[in-house]
Amino acid sequence: MSDAALAVTQDASQPLRPKVIVSSPGESEDGDDDGDAQTLDVGAPIPSHRAAADPADADEEDTGSTRSVGAVRSGVAMSAPRSAPSVPYVGIPRSLQKWDRYEVQAVLGAGGMGAVYRARDPRLSRMVALKIIHPMLGQEDDTHGQGVVRRFLREARLQASLEHPHICKVYEIGELPTADGEASHPYICMQLISGRPLHRAQAEMSLFEKVRVIQQVAEALHTAHKQGLIHRDIKPSNIMVERTPEGGFHPYVMDFGLARETSGDQSRSGIIEGTPRYMAPEQARGDTKHLDRRTDVYALGVTLYELLVGRAPYETQGDMDTLLAVIAAEPTPLRRIDGEIPTDLEAVTLKCLEKEQSARYDSAKALAEDLGRYLDGEPVQARHIGLGQRLLRRARKHKPLVALAAALFLSLLGLVAYGTRVRIVAAERERAAEEQAKIAQVVGQQIGEMEWLLRSARQLPLHDLGREKQKVRERMKGLQRELGQRAGVTEGALHYALGRGHLALHEYDAALSELEASVSRGHGGPEVHYALGLVLGKLYE
Structure with a gap:
């Protein structure tokens, strides 16, 4: 490689430490290199230039990594091509030292794509930053490298078209002078940011x-x-x-x-x-x-x-x-x-x-x-x-997913509501059954007492039963009032109780009417039909 080439070589006894801007996933936010740094992807931009306030600052890394599709899909940065070796962080090559267009003074940063230098423009007497692409990326037989060069120049033209106090200015785009037969390589002259x-x-x-x-x-x-x-x-x-x-x-x-x-x-x-x-x-x-x-x-x-x-x-x-x-x-x-x-x-x-x-x-x-x-x-x-x-x-x-989730939720809600209703209905039926059992117990006790009273009176020597019958009728009115005050008492149960009372009084026509009313209202248990049988037997004997 001739003096015109930008790639700076180094004595074989000294190990190369290339400057990189693509960090491995383990690199910390502050940019400290953990030893696993990777070479910049060919699709990534050249490191931005800067002038450090002190030499230590000049060696700091960019944070994060700029990746192309290959880098993102694989999760790691692609290595630069073999034709574009990393530029060591060393001094200024002789070709730039002899350059009469700019007075190159120091290296601000370097990487696999090229390097950034601090320089003085003698024509305008101002300090500038020179971003120079690696010469081997511009060779005619390296189409991938040619793409990087085109991107390099495109970046310069786009940035040069912008004029704002908070956008780094691009002063010039050019090509470094080269020896005969060698491919030229472009540079960008930019505002130096201290x-x-x-x-x-x-x-x-x-x-x-x-x-x-x-x-x-x-x-x-x-x-x-x-x-x-x-x-x-x-x-x-x-x-x-x-x-x-x-x-x-x-x-x-x-x-x-x-x-x-x-x-x-x-x-x-x-x-x-x-x-x-x-x-x-x-x-x-x-x-x-x-x-x-x-x-x-x-x-x-x-x-x-x-x-x-x-x-x-x-x-x-x-x-x-x-x-x-x-x-x-x-x-x-x-x-x-x-x-x-x-x-x-x-x-x-x-x-x-x-x-x-x-x-x-x-x-x-x-x-x-x-x-x-x-x-x-x-x-x-x-x-x-x-x-x-x-x-x-x-x-x-995410409307389809939300619709599916809503359908599942409504289905679950429906199942929960159905299960809750079944449990409520079952509990209500259980309470009704318990109440009916209590009512049946009260009715049975009252009927038993009325029948016992009249049966006992009939076994005594012949006498007027009016007093006993009056007591039975009063018991029947009291039973009617008591059952009317109880929640859940059906008309059928009330008619049954009155029918048994009339049966005890030997008022068979009234007893038959009440018992039939009880059956017609859904109160048709075995005891009702037994009482009906007794009434019909007395009516047709």
Whole structure:
């Protein structure tokens, strides 16, 4: 390889430690490398440039991993092709040292896709950042590499078309001079940001400053959205912040490598690109036809969520787990994690994280305006959504499943109601039977006493039975009153009691009438028919 090649070689005795931006699932949030880092996927963007305040900062990693469809489907990052070896984190190659267009001063970062350098533009006398793609990815016989080059240049053109104080500026696109016969390789000259990624600076920021930064990023995204661009990879590591002379924080949106024009080709349905933790549900499903500005609003909501409570909305293990949670699970309310989070901020954040696009802020501008209301001490437009309303939304989304569940619930409810009714009816019948038994006992006792009274009187020497008969009639009236006051006594039982009384008085016609009335009213037990038999026998003897 000639001096013109960007890939910097190293003495064989010194081991190579390539700089990578795709972390393994076990990499921690603060970006510390656990030793299992993987090579950047060829579909992922080149690491964003930055100028560190000190040499230690220059060695920090991006947080999260930007994955293409291959990475997401397998759950791990794809390795870069053999033709694109990782660029060691070492010094400046001689080819750049001799370059008269820029004075390259230091390496800010390097990876399998290329490197980022701090340089001085002698023509305009300003410091810049140079993002230079790995030369071997631009070889004519490497179509995969050619795709990366096209994407690299496309990123530059898209970012250069945006003009906003919170979007990193692109000054120039060009090609490095090369020796005869070698493939040229492109570079991007960009604004040099003397700051750190948002996730590394957040510890120094107050709540007000965090909200203000997200508001400014939302305003920057609105500018991109107005020009028909969707970033699709908003996350803390793609937001650089630098200190202002007044001591505040000035954010810059970086890395438009996954940006897409809304008017462009949307036929690649099913392709999942981005960082799983920050993907919107429609992005996690690979529903590219429905990605719009609200997709970026969701990612910005995740970023705000992490800034406020220091953790992701979903506790998951691995990328596939995260994608499933993004699609189906509800984020943990912020105040459940930290009760000191203002209610309005929780409402704003959760509105960004709505599963349905129509339920989120309609634009990044609307989000910025609501955050501005919070910063100004005014009520926000976002409202806290209760559990009932969330369940109703989920029900509308899964109508067939809800209909099936409702049918099963109604069936179960019907069975429970039927079983309850059967038990109630059985209990009522049991109580009625007990009452009828008590009534039968009272009637039997009274009838027995009346019959005994008259039978005993008839066995005495001949005398007038009027007094005894009068007592029986009084007993019959008293029995009638007593039975009338008892609940559950049927007319049939009353007629039977009176019929037995008339039978004891030898008033057979009246007895027959009462006993027949008892039978006609459903009181036709063996004792009734026995009494009827006695009456008929006396009438026809």
